[in-house]
Amino acid sequence: MRLRRPLPWLLALAALVASPRARANPLDPFGFGSRGTAMGGAAAADVQDFSANYYNPAGLALARRMEISVGYVNVDQNLQINGLSSGVDPVRAMVAGIVAPGKLVGIPFAFGFGLHLPDDRLSRVRALPQDEPRWELYDNRNQLLYLAANLAVSPWPWLQIGGGVSFVSSTDATLDISGQVNVYTPDSSQLRSAIDADLTAVRYPQAGVRVALTDDLALAVVYRGQFQLDLDLKANIRANISGLTTALYELETDSVNNFLPQQLVVGGSWRIVPELRANLDLTWVNWSAYVPPVADVQVTLNIPPPPAGWPPGITPPSTPAPTIIAPINMRDTIVPHLGMEWRALNERKVQGFVRLGYEFDKSPLPPQTGTTNYVDADRHAFSLGLGVRAVELLPELPRDLRLDGHVQLSELPTTTTVKSNPADLVGNYTAGGTLWNVGVTLAMGF
């Protein structure tokens, strides 16, 4: 690196240090963009389109022309407990992104932006009682926006470096309620409220490096940071109880949701022959840092008895004991991703591709033999994709048009959970299911 060319390095450094990086929960199991998903998510060393914002931002520096992509993904989550549907919401989202390459003082440089925008919500934080059975890794964590911006440089043709940030939002709210509660006719209560709420930004980093060992072989390392969404809610209620007494009721609930553990990906891509490429990624996921998604609820009640005592039929509440949150004890995992791409058609203006992929997610959750019921199972994901690329069809069209589609079937074999306490309120149960992931992506290169 020569000092007379500091700008790209400064920009890249700024992106690595100052910006949050991109990658969100739904992208872990379901991929980003049809090409990467069809190849089992094995793309760290073989990506240069908008999906590089997730798989490896260093790949952005491989782009040679500006490219805008847009697509859609639909994942139906057919998950069951004891043979009954768990009602896990589908994941339906628009995906989009841009890769804007260029040169700064002679050095290839690129900016990338990636978006996974769910149809129904940007994010959802949901804290259930810890004994309530739920598909911990599929029920709520995939209902999340992914928004990322990255920068990448290629100081030498064999080296690409990239990084950036992604951000989501946590909630910190204090609600103050005052007035009169009418315990005889609650709708006639006279209450009003004030709000002090912040949706705070949560930023998390991502960085990647890609090294081309030969024209046909490349290696990559990607780091993805950890994040969590907090939901901290405080409600203070000062109210007159039907003229009987004055109550002070303080409720504080703090919960952590959508925890995304830090990850390290080591990947390789080998072009076996000009028409055939094979990729392998290994992802270490730091699940052992997972925070239980259970609300820590603190309730304070101060209700002095009325001078004449409580009327018949009204029992004043007492301060309940606080929640005791059981540890979740997840284990770190290594997730293998395998992918292959065959260029089946290679005409002057049209190319066609067939892609296959597989990944195996071993469940990081221990057997739920105690009071908690975080349901999960190992996941085998098989994927298939087709792609077509058309080049310079008409001057009014983008120079390079690509349409990719994918289908991914994830099988979660049915497992049985046996409780150590025969009197457990939930009892033994079986859980398993399938996930169908279908999507298309249109990329326009200019």
Next chain:
Amino acid sequence: MLALSMQKRLTFAALLVAVTTGGAASASPEDIFGYGTRSPAMGGTGVAHSEGFEAAYTNPALLGRIRDLKLTLGFEAATFNLHADGAGLPGEVPYDSMRGIIIGLDVPIPLGGVLKDRIGTALALSSPTNVIVRGNIPYPEAPQFPLLPDRSQTVSIRAGIGVNVGWGIRVGAGFAALAELDGSAVVQTDATGRVSSNVQDQLIATYAPTLGLTYDVPLEDHETTRIGVSYRGALAANFDVSIDATKLSSLNIPVLTIAGLAQYDPEQVSFEIARSQGAFLFALGATYKRWSAYPGLLQSTLPCPASDPTCGSLVPPSITYKDTFVPRVGVEYSTSAGKSLDLHVRAGALYEPSALPSKLASSMAFDMTSQATVSLPTRYFDADRLAITLGYGVALRDPLPPITLDLFGQAHALMPRTITSDDSVGKVSGTVFAAGLLAGVKF
């Protein structure tokens, strides 16, 4: 001749008075300070002359002029020194300063044939450094400036596309996005007597459209005169959380709804004419803001059931906000200092009338001592603002790296004003200072 000149001046003055006394208010960061650096330095003008990603806000039709891929990063900040003086009032009403980052991306769409050099797009993000959206809605009797400081504490995501259709006409469309919150908390005791809860909140995207049109007037003096019109839809971020503690005891208490409007930008239409003459660019415009549609900050904590619409629940004060006209003027002087360096000096002014009426309805509360409903003064404050803006820009050209550096500064003065509610009289004054610095690179 002199009489005619005086008559013109009086007519102009009357028009100026007419457009500046409509009422006033301010909105999210771009509505208060403008977007980017060039427009804020020129009095918030730009509907007819914006360049680059700023046009995603001012007028997306101008995105059709983008020819270079450009990334812009920057920082902006604002401080608020707001006063409400009078009996029972604190004098200075403290507010946090606003600090935010700005990211803009100019993206030309390089198609060929008849579409060559006709389409451009932009993405833009401005965000406070510490929050996405702030919803601070105190009780109405607490002194506050509801239309100014906290409304600047919100993220703004904008995107747009502009097309040059020929004959001097450009059209464009885009949108602004914001997040609103919808949540619930159900608190109960479990079988062991311990408290447990089911808490959920969702961030839901809310969008507002932006439409624009410009026309390059064909004149014979070889200078450029452009007319621009843009429309921005209302952008509202709601806050809605319900708390259900009915299962915590046998005490028969209602489900509580805490709902309000955390952020609101009114629907608005802007018109502007800009003329470049030699090294100068002049812009004159106005923005109509439909504040009369503003529903207010808070909703009832206990909405009356449909079967009993007059259930006696406490309702927030009813305030009829006024539509406003904001006149703006801006000027830019450009010169070259050598083959590879362009310099720009900018200045402008705007006058933002207040949308808040001078006499406010009182608010209702339940008094614990008398155990009765009482009326309290509504202590909302706001005032017309006169802003003077300045800016400076540097652009490097080949053989130097294609970098731009722009900064702006704004000084807003709140015009002295008296607002009354019940027997409370508040005299409003204050200042707002804002500044920003953006660096861009073409690649």
